[in-house]
Amino acid sequence: MEDEFAYLEDLNDKRTEEFIKEENERTKKELAKKADEVYPHVLDNFKKPTVRQIFAFDDERAAVLIYGEKRLVMIGDNEIYSAQGDEVITEIWKVRGTKQLGVSIGKKGSDVTRTLILTEEGKIWKDLGELSYQPFYYNNELCYVKSYRDGAPPDGGEYPTERVFCGNDIVYGKELKPGELISVDSFGETLTLTKMKGWRYSELYIGESFDKLKKADEGEVIEVIDYKGGLVYLKNDSVVMGNIVIRFDHPVNSVAGGDGFVAASVIKDYSTPIQFYDFQGRKIGEEPHDHIIMMDGKGTTLFVLETSFTYSSKVTKRRVVNGVGAEEKLIEMEKEEVSVTDIYVKGDVLLHGYLVYKTLSPKAVIVLGYGGFRVSLLPTFPKGLKVLLDEGYALLVTNLRGGYENGEEWHKAGMLLNKKNVFRDFEQFLRVVKAMGGKTVAFGGSNGGLLVGAVLNETPHLIDCAVISHPVLDMLRYHKMYVGKYWLEEYGDPDDPKFRDYLLSYSPYHNLRKGLPKTFVHTGINDDRVHPAHALKYVARSRKIGNDVLLLVNDSGHSLSDPETEAREYSYVIAFIEECAK
Structure with missing residues (x-):
């Protein structure tokens, strides 16, 4: 018509x-x-500060992205990067196994971002360019995912699509179909790649190189959590750890892992309690929470970002060793x-x-x-x-x-x-x-x-x-x-x-x-x-x-x-x- x-x-x-x-x-x-x-x-x-994102920088400090009158990135109590002029910080990225982090920035009024790799002190080590995400190291070389939204990638193919770059070379992605998304990470010499078809079906690959990736699993809602002598990942509402599978009775909202524990925020009665398990699949604790936005673990520490109808954001940490330690409040902002x-x-x-x-x-x-x-x-x-x-x-x-x-x-x-x-x-x-x-x-x-x-x-x-x-x-x-x-x-x-x-x-x-x-x-x-x-x-x-x-x-x-x-x-x-x- x-x-x-x-x-x-x-x-x-x-x-x-x-x-x-x-x-x-x-x-x-x-x-x-x-x-x-x-x-x-x-x-x-909108000028009042709100925490939008966190991850565990080490077992004592969280990397934190704060929105408000100032938009800034902090590691622990130290401000390491702030938006300048018409610059907007959109996301922060863990660069596993390093003392670096990624910071995605864009210009006010635009969705086009670029990712900077920063040192712990906040110095810009590298600019990965526009529409670059998920920085990680593979064979001691910095790699990342790049998105192509309105034009074909340099190796051809339909778009929108994504490619994995290591240095200046495309190492993965030509086989992707338009509309497929990927999530990539490395754990020492082990690579993991999740290929997502829409918002519900995924294929999980693992290997020592991009040309030797082998399918490890497929199904609904797959997300890699960690690698602890073997892959730890979420599949639908279960956490898979080798032969041990933790099956949850409620939808899983977010998952994080640490040394000897898995923490899962589940959706129960339209709120999100955290349930803790050890690596033998035994439940070791549960905490009530209104709405967990994200969690991340490092060593025996779990960092948690949450919100509610009555406060904009709260960041806490606790130790998980043979049980769950007391919550330590790091940040709490704007009550109502x-x-x-x-x-x-x-x-x-x-x-x-x-x-x-x-x-x-x-x-x-x-x-x-x-x-x-x-x-x-x-x-x-x-x-x-x-x-x-x-x-x-x-x-x-x-x-x-x-x-x-x-x-x-x-x-x-x-x-x-x-x-x-x-x-x-x-x-x-x-x-x-x-x-x-x-x-x-x-x-x-x-x-x-x-x-x-x-x-x-x-x-x-x-x-x-x-x-x-x-x-x-x-x-x-x-x-x-x-x-x-x-x-x-x-x-x-x-x-x-x-x-x-x-x-x-x-x-x-x-x-x-x-x-x-x-x-x-x-x-x-x-x-x-x-x-x-x-x-x-x-x-x-x-x-x-x-x-x-x-x-x-x-x-x-x-x-x-x-x-x-x-x-x-x-x-x-x-x-x-x-x-x-x-």
């Missing part, structure tokens, strides 16, 4: 530039006054007084959500959903929406099929030809709020934007206002824009008759209807994951049929940005919600 708005996929087309300019002017005319009013409060929230209630809804399955609030009579309930790619929505500090909680709104965080809150079967129940289950789950929560007389603000980003867009078309009467952020909306062309081929295993291939009609039946762009609730759509012109055209085309078609829809296109990417850019974006979201829901 002919698409009259196809030109919006070309960001260099003069018509596209004019469309973005006109839409931004329209949105700013309606929302700028309120956005400017709330911006200082939102910016203050909110009430949290578990909500259970019975549809064709039992659903769970978290209601977060400061008042029992909220102005409206912001219903947040995602439902895909094994992403679990667990207790997380609501930094971006904190202003709305302060102003008397409530937040309902929904655990939908397609996530991992109840394991891989829960994920499968919301992917491919089961995707509409996610929309039905979200609708159940909206019905609960409406039945209690509340106003609903449907909110979702990326895959969550697809969710909100689809539910808007199906049940507009359940939604008073909608916010669609950096969304996937054209389900017939998503795989032809930027890195969409990575999502084929999740959504299905639009070029395959098996999936095409199903994708078309719920594609938010193709099923737009007249009379939808007021909607705010925002995206970033530099988003290189979800093409901005999803948002542009959707708004163009929605307005043509007479819907009340606003579009804001920022100079941002898909991922993390600087506090000012994040605050500006959220200021418009908040301004829209306040104007729409009043």
Whole structure:
């Protein structure tokens, strides 16, 4: 079918530039006054420091990435690197067996990053170049993975794809198919490589060189943990250690290993306790936690990063020797007084959500959903929406099929030809709020934007206002824009008759209807994951049929940005919600 708005996929087309300019002017005319009013409060929230990532640098110190007014990397108590000017730090990497670490940086408003190798003192030892990740040493040579998102690699082949470089040479990757991801590491003379097809199926390889890698295992959700005289790895909800297999009764959220112990954070009753085991598979302890973001072990020490609805981040460590030692708090940041209630809804399955609030009579309930790619929505500090909680709104965080809150079967129940289950789950929560007389603000980003867009078309009467952020909306062309081929295993291939009609039946762009609730759509012109055209085309078609829809296109990417850019974006979201829901 002919698409009259196809030109919006070309960001260099003069018509596209004019469309973005006109839409931004329209949105700013309606929302700028309120956005400017709330911006200082939102910016203050984003400037407050939050720990985003950790790993064990040694058995005494963690390497820590901190976001806030300053974005910096620390080892223990020492600041070794901070973002300068319009630079943004996006990720830190362990370089196993060395006193070095990797730091990925980019420019404000862009998703293109480069990885620097730093010494323990913070000196730049090497720049690996753009879109480089996962640094490691093999045969005393520095190696890394490089991504090719919008062009073929030097050895040819389709893209998006990845290659492994050692020095200046490609040593692995030509056999990769578009959309396959790899994770590589080395343990002395042993290499491990995990090839991932989508977000659920993996092949694990091990060997002494890249040309001698042999398949060690395959299946769902494989992640290498450590090498302790043999490979230690996660496979679905079990940890495999040679002939010993630790099988968990709940979905595994994250795993770390150390000398003689394995620590697994599992998802149990929608929180994440840590269970400890020795290398004989015997359980040696358990700790309750709200939401473990990540863990890492070194020697007998385990470092833990966690968050909650009531604090933004906490870093702790404990010794694990014949049992679990007392927790030592290293960092705790930004506390918040909110009430949290578990909500259970019975549809064709039992659903769970978290209601977060400061008042029992909220102005409206912001219903947040995602439902895909094994992403679990667990207790997380609501930094971006904190202003709305302060102003008397409530937040309902929904655990939908397609996530991992109840394991891989829960994920499968919301992917491919089961995707509409996610929309039905979200609708159940909206019905609960409406039945209690509340106003609903449907909110979702990326895959969550697809969710909100689809539910808007199906049940507009359940939604008073909608916010669609950096969304996937054209389900017939998503795989032809930027890195969409990575999502084929999740959504299905639009070029395959098996999936095409199903994708078309719920594609938010193709099923737009007249009379939808007021909607705010925002995206970033530099988003290189979800093409901005999803948002542009959707708004163009929605307005043509007479819907009340606003579009804001920022100079941002898909991922993390600087506090000012994040605050500006959220200021418009908040301004829209306040104007729409009043």
